[in-house]
Amino acid sequence: MVTYAATLDVPRHIVEFLARLLATQRRRIGTPRGSRALGPFRQAVLVLRWFRERGCVHCLARDPGVSQATGYRYLHEGVDVLADQAPGLHEILKVCQELGMAHVILDGTLIECDRVAGVRENGNDLWFSQKHKAFGGNVQFLAAPDGTPLWVSEVEPGSTPDISAARIHVLPALYRAAAEGLPTLADKGYIGAGIGIHVPVRRPKGQTEQALHADTRTTNTLIRDLRALGERTAAELKERWRALKRVTLSPSRIGDIARDALVLNGNWK
Numbered sequence: 001m002v003t004y005a006a007t008l009d010v011p012r013h014i015v016e017f018l019a020r021l022l023a024t025q026r027r028r029i030g031t032p033r034g035s036r037a038l039g040p041f042r043q044a045v046l047v048l049r050w051f052r053e054r055g056c057v058h059c060l061a062r063d064p065g066v067s068q069a070t071g072y073r074y075l076h077e078g079v080d081v082l083a084d085q086a087p088g089l090h091e092i093l094k095v096c097q098e099l100g101m102a103h104v105i106l107d108g109t110l111i112e113c114d115r116v117a118g119v120r121e122n123g124n125d126l127w128f129s130q131k132h133k134a135f136g137g138n139v140q141f142l143a144a145p146d147g148t149p150l151w152v153s154e155v156e157p158g159s160t161p162d163i164s165a166a167r168i169h170v171l172p173a174l175y176r177a178a179a180e181g182l183p184t185l186a187d188k189g190y191i192g193a194g195i196g197i198h199v200p201v202r203r204p205k206g207q208t209e210q211a212l213h214a215d216t217r218t219t220n221t222l223i224r225d226l227r228a229l230g231e232r233t234a235a236e237l238k239e240r241w242r243a244l245k246r247v248t249l250s251p252s253r254i255g256d257i258a259r260d261a262l263v264l265n266g267n268w269k
Contacts, residue, residue, distance in 0.1 A: 010048050017267050018044035021081040037066045038074065046071065047078030051257075051264065054242040076249075079256050086259035089170060092142065092151045093177045104150065104177075105143040105230030106170065106186040106197070108162035111155070111244050111258060112136040113251040120159060127251055129158035137247075137254035138165045141262075142184075147229030149237060152262050155255035162189040171197070185227040198223055237261045240268070 008015070022040040038046070046060050061071025087095075096104055110132045118126030127135050137155035140162070144150055153169040171193060174184045178196020186199050193199065200220040204211050212220070238244040241261040247254050 008045060008049060008052065010052055011268065014264060014267055015041065015044050015048060018047060018078065018082065018264075021085070022078065025077065025081050037070060038064055043074045043078065046074055048264075050075055051241045051243045051261065054245060056248075076253075079249075079253060079260055082260035082263050083256040085263045087151060089142075089151055089153075089173050093173060093182065096144070096150070097177065097180060097182050101182065102145055103183045103185050103198075103226065104174075105145070105147075105227045105233070106140065106166065106174065106184050106190065107143070107227075107230055107234065108138055108140045108165060108189070109234035109238075110134065110136040110158055111139055111238075111254050112246045113254065114246075114248055116251055118157065124159060126157045126159055132158070134158070137251050138162065139255060139258045140165050140170055141233060141258075142170070143230040143233040145226070145229065147232055147236075149233045149262050149265060152258045153255065155251065155258070157251075163191075163193055166190060166193065185223055185230070187227070200224060237265060240265060 019040040022043055026036070026040065036043075042064055046064060049055060049060055050057065057071045057075060058068045060075075061068050066074070093104070110129050112132075112134050113127065113136050115125075115135045116127050120126050124130075125135070127137065129136060129138070136158040138158055138160045139155055140153040141149060142151040153165065156165040156168065175194060175196055178184060184197045186193065186197055188200055188202055190197055190199050191202060200223050201212060201216050203209050209217060209220075237258070241264060243257060244261055247257055249257070
């Protein structure tokens, strides 16, 4: 075996932030002092390495000298305490209104996972996305006009269309926000979402965009330009927290992991 030194490319205050959350959790459940193999700081490093490097849990556990089972337990504990810090949908929309935002941006993304069992009523794989040709979970998110990630939903199986996932998790709250002066911009995947959700008009089948009225084309261009920054939100989270590129834990945890990335991202600066 060859040992080597490595540096975790995460600001120290992020590690300390997570370590404080873990220490608070240990006090809450009554963990005796000194009974854990790793202290809160080293556990935080293990968790953040997984988020940042997308490394195998066996390797992450081996480095500090704990078992693979303990490594998984520490990782899941870190995922839980971070997810508890994620803001709620109504809370975020209220803040957006107080800040006078002109709109919010709604989009969805597929977070890939390993192949899992599950069959739809038509016999197709529940977690397989025909659109992306990959197994994964559908997560909805909201972004500010400047592209800042604001909120992430629970996960739905990858076969769920964006508009169906949005109806489950976010549209009812967005209708109320729109009625109070905070509209939502979305892409064509949300056509038919309802009043207050502004999407580009689809061109007639078999025709070009020029078949649309000039005013409609202008509206489409404005919507696309305004929501362009929101398009990069999911990419930003996936590139900074690489665990989102392919989740190897249970796919039911994808929503929590995505919310963790949101919390960590918000504390990065």
